[in-house]
Amino acid sequence: MFEARLIQGSVLKKMIDAIKDIVTDINLDCSSTGISVQAMDSGHVCLVLIELGSDGFEPYRCDRNITLGLGLKALSVVVRCANNDDSITIKAQEGTDNINFVFESPNGEKTSQFEIKLMDIDSEHLGIPDTEYDSVVKMPSHEFQRICRDMSQLGDSIVVACTKDGIQFSASGDMGSGKINLRQSSLVDKEEDQINIELNDPVHLTFALRYLNYFTKATPLSPTVTLSLKAESPLCVTYPIGDFGSMKFFLAPKIDD
């Protein structure tokens, strides 16, 4: 028996909105420690990794490891039927080919039940190595979203460069070019408005903006985002989910021919 109740059901809605343009099907890998999802886009250019600890659910029950394959289209249709302040319970019995969703309003007056057929999804899992990054930059998530959106008006690719002077985003195309520089903040009122730059080594990488704009669909999940960069390696974009999980996106760089 698998059962997990998320008090803030809106978090599930936001997670699905964040990945539905990248992947069509996902496997929920459920164990006693929590739920994880790993899925790649069809071109194998980017990967989404969701990790949710069991302590984010009340109750959480997973008698034995179980993989639940779901089509995001059906999942998206169902979670849209939940109100933002509803709790969402996910239930699956062993040996059945359905997954159940129960939505409950905060006062308990309204409950809704939905069932989705499980799918057998053949997904490749990649081993993601522990990486010591050259630079790790934490910034407001809306700021990152704005930069990606603005830069994509100029070109298809963005160059991200971290030096002791800060982080620079640049793009160029037929129309012209643009650069945006961010420096480490000195004094800010709210921690979530802070720009924090850890630099071990200067780094300079190029990425396709199309994918970064998909990743920023996760902005409603968290006020902050972390970019982890290493020379000639995939970028890792991390959105924390409350204090119990995260959504990470990995993006393969563009490299000089």
Place this chain on the structure above:
Amino acid sequence: DNSQTQLTHFFSKK
């Protein structure tokens, strides 16, 4: 010009 790499180039299949 830049060409797009794939993740399988960096991360091994499990």
